[in-house]
Amino acid sequence: MPAIDSFPPTRTEALNRLRSFVPHAGKDYAALRNHDLGPGRHRHVSTLSPYVRHRLITEDEVLQAVLGRHSRNSADKFIQEVFWRTYFKGWLEMRPGVWDSYRKATLRLMDDIATQSGLRHRWEAACKGETGIECFDAWARELVETGYLHNHARMWFASIWIFTLRLPWELGADFFLRHLLDGDPASNTLSWRWVGGLHTRGKTYLARPSNIAKYTDGRFSPAAGELASEAPPVDGPDNPARMAPPTGDRFDPTRPTVLLLHEDDLAPGWLFDLGLNPLGTARLDVSARLSPLEPAPHVAAFKSAAMDDVCARWSNKLGPVKALSDPAAMTGWARSLGAEQIVTSYAPIGPVAEALRAVDGMPVVQPLRPFDANAWPSATHGFFKFRERIPHLLGTLHGLRAA
Numbered sequence: 001m002p003a004i005d006s007f008p009p010t011r012t013e014a015l016n017r018l019r020s021f022v023p024h025a026g027k028d029y030a031a032l033r034n035h036d037l038g039p040g041r042h043r044h045v046s047t048l049s050p051y052v053r054h055r056l057i058t059e060d061e062v063l064q065a066v067l068g069r070h071s072r073n074s075a076d077k078f079i080q081e082v083f084w085r086t087y088f089k090g091w092l093e094m095r096p097g098v099w100d101s102y103r104k105a106t107l108r109l110m111d112d113i114a115t116q117s118g119l120r121h122r123w124e125a126a127c128k129g130e131t132g133i134e135c136f137d138a139w140a141r142e143l144v145e146t147g148y149l150h151n152h153a154r155m156w157f158a159s160i161w162i163f164t165l166r167l168p169w170e171l172g173a174d175f176f177l178r179h180l181l182d183g184d185p186a187s188n189t190l191s192w193r194w195v196g197g198l199h200t201r202g203k204t205y206l207a208r209p210s211n212i213a214k215y216t217d218g219r220f221s222p223a224a225g226e227l228a229s230e231a232p233p234v235d236g237p238d239n240p241a242r243m244a245p246p247t248g249d250r251f252d253p254t255r256p257t258v259l260l261l262h263e264d265d266l267a268p269g270w271l272f273d274l275g276l277n278p279l280g281t282a283r284l285d286v287s288a289r290l291s292p293l294e295p296a297p298h299v300a301a302f303k304s305a306a307m308d309d310v311c312a313r314w315s316n317k318l319g320p321v322k323a324l325s326d327p328a329a330m331t332g333w334a335r336s337l338g339a340e341q342i343v344t345s346y347a348p349i350g351p352v353a354e355a356l357r358a359v360d361g362m363p364v365v366q367p368l369r370p371f372d373a374n375a376w377p378s379a380t381h382g383f384f385k386f387r388e389r390i391p392h393l394l395g396t397l398h399g400l401r402a403a
């Protein structure tokens with residue numbers, strides 16, 4: 001089934017998935033979430049990530065629904081997974097240089113691919129699922145065809161890419177970003193670095209045949225010696241010094257304003273609650289900026305249809321809607337409507353934030369959601385330290401104060 005049919009890009013679909021998954025978010029999830037049953041059979045996990053990543057549904061909505069049905073204790077594992085996304089985003093916000101280095105390395109490696117036929121052939125074989133390693137090839141094809149991989153498959157895949165095929169991790173991260181419907185600058189870059197031993201310095205993830213056989217329920221059983229038996233950390237500079245977390249901008253709703261919608265936050269309702277009443281709305285398409293190479297058609301199609309969905313749902317609030325892919329064109333368009341400011345939900349590190357730097361001649365005001373503002377400053381070290389803050393963060397959720 002084409003990727004976009006398996007993951008219809010609407011909020012209604014996100015809510016339906018959430019509703020059917022909630023009963024399983026407790027003990028079932030804790031016991032079964034690591035089992036990868038294969039394409040079209042990912043029933044032990046929520047498959048919500050394409051929706052949460054673009055905020056067709058928000059993290060706090062997911063958490064509130066789960067806590068409406070389960071105790072914090074029984075849904076602990078699922079709650080932690082939701083907070084991994086938040087943790088990675090906060091961690092990267094405080095170390096933006098990690099993203100910049102990844103971008104530069106990817107560009108440099110594209111040159112290497114063009115000039116070094118050995119590297120090119122190995123990279124092409126990996127991306128096409130033609131390495132001869134049965135499980136790896138199946139996951140490469142699943143990713144290209146469906147736009148989704150189970151978390152355990154992502155870990156095994158990244159480990160085999162780095163330690164068995166000895167390909168640069170940045171090329172693997174780029175391959176994921178071009179094909180995943182949930183492709184996310186923070187979760188993707190930092191997960192690849194985590195597997196390679198760069199995130200938690202020196203701690204790598206080795207894909208073991210017995211683990212693969214067990215958690216694919218025997219679908220794959222790599223032969224002895226087929227996979228690397230050691231995972232020495234990849235070379236790389238130390239993690240950069242931590243910067244202060246962003247606090248976001250305040251905006252004045254009485255000034256003439258246009259709204260900018262972007263792929264990192266397709267839930268503008270909270271801005272309307274703050275008094276936003278835009279003269280018009282721009283929808284920014286940055287699909288072409290994800291990678292030096294073109295993303296898979298389903299990635300761009302998902303983002304575009306998700307944007308259609310938001311514009312349809314909020315049509316009475318948005319004013320005239322303009323599609324833009326060149327951020328430099330934004331100021332002229334905003335002025336033509338009489339606006340003095342562009343308001344948009346804070347764009348975290350990634351292609352949208354990069355694009356917004358090119359807007360000139362008009363303030364781009366980026367309020368930060370309370371959920372992110374509360375959580376990101378705690379992403380100072382590893383996830384296990386961050387995890388200690390989860391009870392407090394849950395306590396700050398609207399409606400859960402008394403929980």
Ligand SMILES: Cc1cc2nc3c(=O)[nH]c(=O)nc-3n(C[C@H](O)[C@H](O)[C@H](O)COP(=O)(O)OP(=O)(O)OC[C@H]3O[C@@H](n4cnc5c(N)ncnc54)[C@H](O)[C@@H]3O)c2cc1C
Nearest residue numbers: 045046047048049081082084085151154182183184188191
């Ligand atoms: C190498 C690698 C690359 C990855 N790249 C991405 C990526 O580009 N985008 C992305 O969203 N996730 C990425 N992940 C994290 C994780 O694999 C996916 O979020 C998860 O598999 C999504 O499936 P689900 O919604 O069914 O997850 P569930 O198990 O149902 O989890 C519920 C929610 O928690 C969050 N979540 C779960 N696991 C993680 C995790 N390890 N890190 C961050 N958030 C998590 C997601 O929002 C997910 O929707 C990557 C993991 C690895 C190992």
